[in-house]
Amino acid sequence: MSLNLQRQTSQTENPAQVDMMPMLQVRDLVRNYAPSFQLCVSSLELRKGQTLCLLGPTGSGKSTLLKLIAGLDGADSGEILIQEQPLVTPRSSLAVRRKVAMVFQRPQLLTGTVLKNVTYGLRVRGLAKHHQSEVSRILNDLRLLELSERRADRLSGGQQQLVAIARALVLKPELLILDEPTANLDPAHVALVEMVIKQVQQEQGTTILWATHNLFQTRRISDRTAFLLNGKQIEEGETDVVLTRPEDSRTADFVEGRMIF
Amino acid sequence: MNWGELWPILALSAQVSGIAVLISAVIGIPVGTWLGLTNARLRAVMRVLTHTGMALPPVVVGLLIYLLLSRSGPWGELGWLFSVQAMIFAQVILAIPFVVGITMNSVSAIPSDLALQLRGLGASDWQVRTSVLREASPGILLAVAAAVGRSISEVGAVLIVGGNIEDKTRVMTTAIVLETGQGNFEFALVLGGFLLIAAFGVNALILLLQRSQRLA
Numbered sequence: 001m002s003l004n005l006q007r008q009t010s011q012t013e014n015p016a017q018v019d020m021m022p023m024l025q026v027r028d029l030v031r032n033y034a035p036s037f038q039l040c041v042s043s044l045e046l047r048k049g050q051t052l053c054l055l056g057p058t059g060s061g062k063s064t065l066l067k068l069i070a071g072l073d074g075a076d077s078g079e080i081l082i083q084e085q086p087l088v089t090p091r092s093s094l095a096v097r098r099k100v101a102m103v104f105q106r107p108q109l110l111t112g113t114v115l116k117n118v119t120y121g122l123r124v125r126g127l128a129k130h131h132q133s134e135v136s137r138i139l140n141d142l143r144l145l146e147l148s149e150r151r152a153d154r155l156s157g158g159q160q161q162l163v164a165i166a167r168a169l170v171l172k173p174e175l176l177i178l179d180e181p182t183a184n185l186d187p188a189h190v191a192l193v194e195m196v197i198k199q200v201q202q203e204q205g206t207t208i209l210w211a212t213h214n215l216f217q218t219r220r221i222s223d224r225t226a227f228l229l230n231g232k233q234i235e236e237g238e239t240d241v242v243l244t245r246p247e248d249s250r251t252a253d254f255v256e257g258r259m260i261f
Numbered sequence: 262m263n264w265g266e267l268w269p270i271l272a273l274s275a276q277v278s279g280i281a282v283l284i285s286a287v288i289g290i291p292v293g294t295w296l297g298l299t300n301a302r303l304r305a306v307m308r309v310l311t312h313t314g315m316a317l318p319p320v321v322v323g324l325l326i327y328l329l330l331s332r333s334g335p336w337g338e339l340g341w342l343f344s345v346q347a348m349i350f351a352q353v354i355l356a357i358p359f360v361v362g363i364t365m366n367s368v369s370a371i372p373s374d375l376a377l378q379l380r381g382l383g384a385s386d387w388q389v390r391t392s393v394l395r396e397a398s399p400g401i402l403l404a405v406a407a408a409v410g411r412s413i414s415e416v417g418a419v420l421i422v423g424g425n426i427e428d429k430t431r432v433m434t435t436a437i438v439l440e441t442g443q444g445n446f447e448f449a450l451v452l453g454g455f456l457l458i459a460a461f462g463v464n465a466l467i468l469l470l471q472r473s474q475r476l477a
Contacts, residue, residue: 070381094385102381108374111396120392121382167382177381 021083023048023175023207024069029078031068039064039231041078046224048174049201051208053218053239056228057254062211063105065228066179069209071097082175098125101173105180107164109152114144117152117163121171131170138169141196157184165193169200176201178210182217194221215255219243227251266427266436267448271455274432277345277419278412281352285408288353289360290401294394296361297368304369311365314358319351323421326351330422343424348432351418356408363407367400368393399471406467413459 026044033039039061046052054062067073069080071087080087082096101121109117119135122128139145142162147155152163161184168176176197182190198221200206212218218225218239225243226236227250235242235251246252253259296307328334330342330350341347371393379389394401416434423430425439433452440449 067377072377072380094383097380098383100381101383102378104374104378104381106374108372108378110375110392120379121384124379124382124384124388164378171383 021048022046022081023050023083024052024209025079025081025084026065026069027079027081029065029068029075029080031064031073031075033064037061037231039068041065041226041228041233044226044233044236046207046209048207049205050224051201051210051222052224052226053222054209054211054228055213055215055218055225055242055254056211057213057259059230060228061231062228063179064231066102066177066209066211069175070100070102070177072102099174100177101168101171101175102177103164103168103179103181105183107160109160109163111153112151113149114139114152114155114163115148118144118148118167118170120167125171134172135170138166138196141199142166142169142192158186158189161185162189162193165197169196172200172204172206174207176206176208178208180211180213182212190217197221215243227254229254267451269428270431270433270436270452273345273430274413274434275459277348277352277432278409281349281356281412282405282408284349284353285356285360285412286405289357289404289408290364293361293364293401293404294368294390294397296365297371297397298390298393301369304365307365308362311358311362315362317355317358319355319415319417320421322351322354323418326354326418326422342422343426343430345423345430347422348419348430351422352412352415355415355418356412359407359411360404363404364397364401367397367404370400371396402467402470406464409463410460413456413463 022045024044024046026041028043029039029041031039044052054065056062064073068075069087071080071093082099085096087093087096110120115135118139119128119131122131122135136145139148142165144159144162144166147159152160155163161181165178165181168178178197182193185193194217197208201208208221210221222239224237225239227234227242227246227248229250235246235248237247242251243255246255250259296304326347327342329336330339330347331337332342339346341350375396376389376393379392380386384392414434416438419430419432420435420438423432423435425431425435431439433456437449437452437456440446440452
């Protein structure tokens with residue numbers, strides 16, 4: 001299988017929806033984890049409507065970086081700006097955090113129905129009653145409508161992942177953070193999820209930060225790609241450039257499958 | 262056998278155990294929740310302490326409370342000895358380790374990632390705590406059921422601090438002891454039957470509440 005898979009339409013090819021104001025800026029971010037792991041990201045910038053893939057092997061710090069950007073953990077130094085507003089600490093930034101929704105690799109769902117889970121974020125904002133049609137549409141798009149009254153904990157792992165994606169999409173976040181959201185899905189559902197997320201992005205101008213270790217997916221979905229290795233940002237740039245003409249030899253080793261641990 | 266004595270005994274049992282469980286829940290659920298969310302080392306220490314509390318011999322608790330509340334004791338001025346208040350106090354001491362311990366275990370069993378993921382959907386700290394508490398609610402209901410069981414069936418402590426005074430501090434368990442001692446087995450068995458029905462009723466109600474929580 002070649003890396004030159006056909007790309008779906010990305011937001012950069014729809015300039016009308018691309019805003020010049022940066023949606024996300026990350027500068028000189030450092031987070032130390034005992035005993036020996038340090039996340040170190042020098043600079044990331046993402047404009048409205050763009051998709052940035054965080055590419056890197058397992059343990060490279062992708063999830064750690066995503067949690068920091070979602071405001072779920074605090075950095076030791078550096079800054080994160082969402083629409084030029086600093087994300088100071090997890091406690092003082094509810095309004096900023098609510099511009100962001102995050103999907104985790106291993107979803108944890110609430111006891112109760114699929115519908116209860118999908119509307120959770122709307123309920124905590126007091127908006128559940130006003131977004132019923134949007135909820136139905138997302139459930140339908142992700143093939144969950146017929147399961148909406150089923151208990152979420154009785155669903156398969158893949159279906160639970162779809163519920164986790166749906167509960168983020170119904171919030172219409174300005175920044176959607178996805179941590180390997182398709183890792184537990186079969187190829188048909190991977191395609192479905194990519195299609196639905198791209199559709200939502202085109203309609204709403206959503207900015208997307210998507211962590212994956214899948215090069216094919218990176219090429220399909222992203223405008224820009226950042227490569228992380230051992231907690232360090234190695235390279236960042238347009239996806240085509242990073243995947244085909246990387247500046248750093250370590251990026252080239254990963255992309256061409258020569259990196260062996 | 263005087264059947265007219267039955268209803269005051271049942272009513273006082275319900276009053277004493279009901280208030281004791283209520284106080285235990287009001288104090289024990291928040292404490293247990295906080296412990297369930299705190300660091301694992303403190304939780305391990307508290308687990309040992311609460312499990313010890315669950316195994317406290319009621320007669321020893323009764324003896325200590327008797328000494329505390331007797332006229333020459335430190336709390337003698339309250340005048341609670343041989344009163345309903347003393348019985349409630351004893352039952353709270355006996356029931357609260359169950360509420361704290363089981364609540365703590367239920368809350369700590371909820372995956373920590375759930376709180377993180379709810380926060381990632383825009384929930385405030387307070388909303389996250391409420392949601393986690395709701396997830397742990399079947400376990401918390403179990404804690405309340407254990408407290409009801411402990412307090413309604415307890416005899417040693419309430420006998421010592423209540424004195425089993427007719428129409429004043431006589432509850433089902435102490436009445437059973439008295440009636441058995443006097444050879445009134447029929448009355449004692451009827452009281453025992455009511456005790457079993459009460460225990461069954463409370464547990465059935467809690468089971469229904471747990472079921473409705475799962476289906477919500």
